[in-house]
Amino acid sequence: DSGVTQTPKHLITATGQRVTLRCSPRSGDLSVYWYQQSLDQGLQFLIQYYNGEERAKGNILERFSAQQFPDLHSELNLSSLELGDSALYFCASSVGVQEETQYFGPGTRLLVL
Amino acid sequence: GENVEQHPSTLSVQEGDSAVIKCTYSDSASNYFPWYKQELGKGPQLIIDIRSNVGEKKDQRIAVTLNKTAKHFSLHITETQPEDSAVYFCAAKYSWGKLQFGAGTQVVVTP
Numbered sequence: 001d002s003g004v005t006q007t008p009k010h011l012i013t014a015t016g017q018r019v020t021l022r023c024s025p026r027s028g029d030l031s032v033y034w035y036q037q038s039l040d041q042g043l044q045f046l047i048q049y050y051n052g053e054e055r056a057k058g059n060i061l062e063r064f065s066a067q068q069f070p071d072l073h074s075e076l077n078l079s080s081l082e083l084g085d086s087a088l089y090f091c092a093s094s095v096g097v098q099e100e101t102q103y104f105g106p107g108t109r110l111l112v113l
Numbered sequence: 114g115e116n117v118e119q120h121p122s123t124l125s126v127q128e129g130d131s132a133v134i135k136c137t138y139s140d141s142a143s144n145y146f147p148w149y150k151q152e153l154g155k156g157p158q159l160i161i162d163i164r165s166n167v168g169e170k171k172d173q174r175i176a177v178t179l180n181k182t183a184k185h186f187s188l189h190i191t192e193t194q195p196e197d198s199a200v201y202f203c204a205a206k207y208s209w210g211k212l213q214f215g216a217g218t219q220v221v222v223t224p
Contacts, residue, residue: 002156031210043157043202043214056211090156100145100164100206104156 003027004105006091012111018079021108025072025093031055032074033094033102034066038087049074050097081112115140115207119215126193126222134218136203137185145206146186148177151217152199160201161188193222 003026013019025032034046036059045058049068060066063081068074078085088109092102116139126132138146144165149157163170163177163186170177174193179186190197200219204212 002158004156033210033212042216045211045213048210056208058211094210097210100210101147101159101162102210102212103159104149106156 002103002105004091004093004103006089006105006108008108009106010109010111012113013081014113015081015083017081017112018077019081019110021076021078021089021091021110023074023076023091023093023105025074025091026103029093029095029103030072031094031097032068032072033092034060034074034076035090035092035104036087037090037107043090046076055097078110083112086110086112115205115211115213117203117205117213117215119203119218121218122216123219124221126220128193128195128222128224130193132188132190132193132197132220132222134188134201134203134220135185136187136205136215137183138205138213139184140205140207141181141184143205143207146177146179147204147206147212148175148188149202149204149214150199151202157202190220193220195222195224198222 005024030051046060048056066076090107092104147162151157176189203215
């Protein structure tokens with residue numbers, strides 16, 4: 001158990017809908033990262049937050065957005081969902097911006113029908 | 114650009130034999146290289162990492178080597194056991210905390 005929690009574990013929804021994925025980092029970690037894992041794209045970095053502020057952006061679609069709250073938990077919002085958004089979404093956390101070690105949560109499996 | 118190549122994509126070994134997975138990276142500024150193990154239905158689990166000022170690191174049956182000149186690093190698993198069966202990912206740290214992952218290696222250890 002990495003100490004990173006994610007909810008829900010599974011999510012089934014329809015095209016065009018909007019969902020919110022939630023992540024709680026390890027105790028004491030200030031940085032949160034979101035990754036998408038699909039069969040054809042592998043593990044792709046989406047976005048990073050540090051202490052409530054966005055720090056780095058990767059291949060995140062405009063339909064996706066995220067935020068980190070004062071209690072350091074983070075939410076990833078996916079809107080106007082398409083079939084191709086079906087994937088595993090992982091959250092990871094680390095102590096700070098410079099601390100490299102990232103610990104991953106168990107993921108949320110999203111299925112868009 | 115930011116690219117990490119990982120080979121092989123699948124690796125089948127007999128229990129007790131060694132397994133080696135190799136990765137190359139493109140950005141000479143990378144200074145941190147972790148390896149993750151992912152079992153079915155679970156998130157990636159950090160198993161070992163190495164920083165650019167070190168050429169080799171070992172933890173029990175697992176070792177990682179880094180050649181900064183050639184921009185490649187490798188994972189070595191000795192005395193493999195069935196519980197080593199999983200997908201292994203290498204990664205390289207680029208800007209801020211972003212990790213660029215390899216495509217993964219499916220390791221199957223047969224008894």
